[in-house]
């Protein structure tokens with residue numbers, strides 16, 4: 018698509034999952050984009066055509082963005098600030114150890130940008146795309162910009178919010194076809210500019226006050242996480258009732274007041290966002306004197322579910338002490354190598370605590386998982402914890418296996434291959450294995466949320 022001459026050039030600061038997706042999507046829809054990341058290695062990798070994360074379709078989308086020359090990378094924030102009228106901050110906003118939002122990366126990016134803008138001498142729109150608690154763009158970001166330049170809000174810059182709703186695993190689809198675009202602005206010029214940028218995206222654009230847009234992101238993730246914890250709680254009940262949770266939740270979701278999405282039981286929610294964002298919102302609520310029992314229950318339910326997986330394993334193997342368990346699928350879900358807050362971590366920790374030996378396997382995320390291990394788990398490597406070089410090696414000699422992330426490699430494994438498990442037991446936390454075929458092959462498949470009568 019050819020850019021309209023009037024379309025502003027967009028700067029993307031922070032080329033992680035969100036920044037790369039935004040850069041590639043804007044370029045796809047004809048907008049000129051300049052990307053910058055503090056991590057020079059990342060810029061170099063992207064220049065060489067390497068995509069630093071595993072996401073279907075992302076490499077091709079980036080390739081075409083670079084080929085069209087609508088996406089350029091810069092080694093300098095000052096250069097980006099000079100060339101771009103609208104600048105998106107897409108840096109990480111992790112959690113502090115007590116669950117609050119850590120805004121230090123965002124503050125640093127705003128400080129660097131403010132210093133760069135000082136010499137630009139032209140008005141810029143600074144858009145916070147990172148997930149932030151309400152009030153951050155108009156508070157912290159605006160204050161840092163103001164003091165770093167020094168710059169005057171209104172004359173030199175405006176701030177806005179544009180939260181991102183994409184999910185890893187479907188990053189490209191979500192970036193190109195978002196369900197909605199939420200824009201938080203405080204004046205007409207910012208609204209006009211952002212609407213113009215999103216003109217070609219096939220999605221409704223909702224314009225809200227800045228803090229409202231920031232809250233939409235948290236309110237959405239809290240709702241999705243809540244539905245997962247609810248589905249998991251119902252799954253634990255279904256097991257006791259001796260029934261299968263899937264048709265139950267399908268029927269529940271057929272009620273239009275409820276809807277079918279995010280009503281699947283599993284090992285619990287993981288990934289970079291749900292837990293972090295729900296905890297950040299709960300912490301922000303505490304700071305503002307608001308009680309949030311629903312958020313607390315959502316998080317507690319998630320922790321319970323990981324332990325439930327371990328209980329199922331213990332029951333099926335008749336104890337865990339001295340047993341060898343293959344934990345299959347280490348990323349937080351298949352289709353991504355992201356292991357942040359993967360449920361494989363608490364499951365592994367609980368297995369080790371209960372005396373099991375654990376052998377880990379993932380077709381794509383084993384290295385990332387190893388980097389994320391706690392110091393105590395790292396010390397267990399070579400003792401009671403090991404990484405299997407292949408799926409076959411993981412199963413050989415293990416008493417049982419747990420499928421945590423159901424990569425196609427596991428779903429497609431012929432039933433007889435599971436027979437190499439000494440105890441011939443597999444715990445299927447996603448209910449995607451062919452249970453009948455496994456049973457016919459003499460392998461017991463314990464499906465989470467399915468009662469065995």
Ligand SMILES: NC(=O)c1ccc[n+]([C@@H]2O[C@H](COP(=O)([O-])OP(=O)(O)OC[C@H]3O[C@@H](n4cnc5c(N)ncnc54)[C@H](O)[C@@H]3O)[C@@H](O)[C@H]2O)c1
Nearest residue numbers: 031032033034035054055056108109110126147148181185
């Ligand atoms: N990953 C997701 O699925 C997702 C979805 C929606 C929203 N979000 C939110 O979007 C934000 C970014 O998430 P992410 O997963 O892309 O993070 P990420 O960790 O993958 O990427 C962040 C990038 O920012 C860079 N960076 C940090 N400080 C910088 C600075 N001062 N200047 C330039 N670059 C800098 C880092 O080097 C890194 O490449 C977070 O707030 C997150 O909560 C993430």
